[in-house]
Amino acid sequence: MKPSARIGWRNYLEFWVLTSGEPVWQLIRGIPPLHAAVNRFLVDRLVMKLPIRPNPLSTMGRYTSWESLTNRSFDSRHLPPVPPSKSAPDPVDVAELFRRDGETVLCPRSTVLFAYFAQWFTDGFLRGDVNIPRDPRKNSSNHEIDLNQLYGLTPTVTAALRTRSGGLLKSQVLNGGEFPPYLCELGRIKDEFAPLSVIRFDDIPFGARDALFACGSDRANLHIGFTMLTTLFLREHNRVARLLAEHHPDWDDERLFQTTRNILVVLLIKIVLEEYINHITPTLFQVVLDPAVSRTAVWHRTNHMAIEFNLLYRWHSLIPSALLAGGQERPLADTLAGNRLLPECGLGPLFEDASTQRAGRIGLFNTDPVLLHVEEQSVAEGRVVELASFNDYRAYCGFPRLKSFAEVSSDPRVRRGLAELYASVDDIDFYTGIFAEDPLPGSLLSPVMQRIITVDAFSQAYTNPLLSPQVYGPDTFSPTGMGIIETTARLSDVLNRNLPEVTRPYRARMTHERS
Structure with missing residues (x-):
């Protein structure tokens, strides 16, 4: 099926314009006022592809109420609930559509660092319920890009991580590099870190707990990639705090800390927009x-993460079955809670390893069996919150409804797998469909996934309070902080100014370099 027929002629024409005529786009980039105007126009146009927030419904109930609009412990939702069909396949069987058999199917464009960053970044705001048993309708999110991976979700957690001197966060030096302090001693959480928590702490062997780091997120020790990025931003926080202290000797610890935190949150948003999003889009x-993008935008509304946004960001297929760390390939399981590798291998070499290795392709039949239970859980959660069908979401996103399994994918294995489980194309689960659907040429993501991510990502990043025109400026960040923000665009910028133990620059790239 031709791409133009699959997404509609109007959508395809827009896609063609944005992916063709490179000399014209280069000319636009070379004229700053024109580039800024086009940047504002395109971001606004992309966000307006879907209805603007607030969504009228949430996972709280089947109709709109004041509480459903304002109680953000429940996720918002793009479409009304639709009870799952009684003939819907078992989530265990659907999860088999994701199973990787044999070699990882590689992404032509992304590195493992992209996979690490995607998980680390989104886990800051796409946070499920932390209560036992979990309620799939609820979340534990602040609904902001606030770098809680480093600072924590609450002031109590933040306070436990601070030195209360010079605006610094607690840290330790291991093998010449700065790392978060250890959380435990003799297998028990230290008293100073009592407010902190670790996901599935009781399942961690007693002897392995002393390698856990004390960080803001309960997921900080989950995977080597998560810990690498948190460690990098810890180093950057303390570097910036020391720099501010030099320029402002009259500032107390509180002002140094809060100003540094403001700078780092905006640094993260800038990297997300200028490296991460630009890598995703074709x-x-x-x-x-450009903070001016949302100054007069009608979509500038309070953030409220959507259940669909949460589910579609589960890109487990990005993770290869063996990961390069310390110059050698290690089974995926060996990098879970792999904190010991950081001081052993060094932060720079680990970032370079992740930048050298290609990630997996996002799609079906490409999730390592170690992570297959998460795919099953995701399908089940979609049923519990009664998500509409994949075809319903295609219509919502402005794409033609598909009429057969053959129109979903060009891959015979995907078509066959869908036909064996679902009665018709209209019965395909949202979660299954977004990974089954073919991406457009040059794209990493399927059309529905691309559209929802583009709308939600831009509208939620640009509504950050630090980007408000009354807030964004030297009064909030200091002239020194503004200089740091303006001269930072990529992770490699942050990495290589935080590697005092090495003498050469290390690669930190989300885009694979073709040899």
Whole structure:
């Protein structure tokens, strides 16, 4: 099926314009006022592809109420609930559509660092319920890009991580590099870190707990990639705090800490927009951070994460079955709770390893069996919150409804797998469909996934309070902080100014370099 027929002629024409005519886009990039105007126009146009927030419904109930609009412990939702069909396949069977048999199918464009960053970044705001038993309708999110991976979700956690001197966060030096302090001693959480928590702490062997780091997120020790990125931003926080202290000797600890935190949150948003989002999208236009984008935008509304956004961001197929760390390939299981590898291998070499190795392709039949239970859980959660069908979401996103399994994918194995489980194309679960659907040429993501991510990502990043025109400026960040923000666009910028123990620059790239 031709791409133009699968997404509609109007959508395809827009896609063609944004992915063709490179000399024109280069010319636009070379004229700053024109680039800024086009940047504002395109971001606004992309966000307006779907209805703007607030969504009228949430996972709280079947109709709109004041509490459903304002109680953000329940996820918002793009479409009304639809009870699952009685003939819907068992989530265990659906999860088999995700199973990787044999070699990882590689992504032509992404590195493992992209996979690490995607998980680390989104786990800051796409946070499920932490109560036992879990309620799939609820979340534990602040609904903001706030770098809680480093600072924690509450002031109590933040306070436990601070030195209360010079605006610094607690840290330790291991093998010449700065790392978070250890959380435990003799298998028990230290008294100073009592407010902190670790996901599935009781399942961690007693002897392995002393390698856990004390970080803001309960997921900080979950995977080597998560810990690498948290460690990097810890180093950057303390570097910036020391720099501010030099320029402002009259500032107390509190002002140094809060100003540094403001700078780092905006640094993260800038990297997300200028490196991460530009890597995801196939367009030739390069988005830049410009607080003026949302100054008069009608979509500038309070953030409220959507259940669909949460589910579609579970890109487990990005993770290869063996990961390069310390110059050698290690089974995926060996990098879970792999904190010991950080001081052993060094932060720079680990980032370079992740930047050298290609990630897996996002799609069906490409999830390592170690992670297959998460795919099953995701399908089940979609049923519990009664998500509409994949075809319903295609219509919602402005794409033609598909009429057969053959129109979903060009891969015979995907078509066959769907036909064996679902009675018709209209019965395909949202979660299954977004991974089964073919991406457009040059894209990493399927059309529905791309559209929801584009809308939600831009609208939620640009509504951060630190980007407000009354807030964004030297009064909030200091002239020194503004200089740091303006000269930072990529993770490699942050990495290589935080590697005092090495003498050469290390690669930190989300895009694979073809040899």
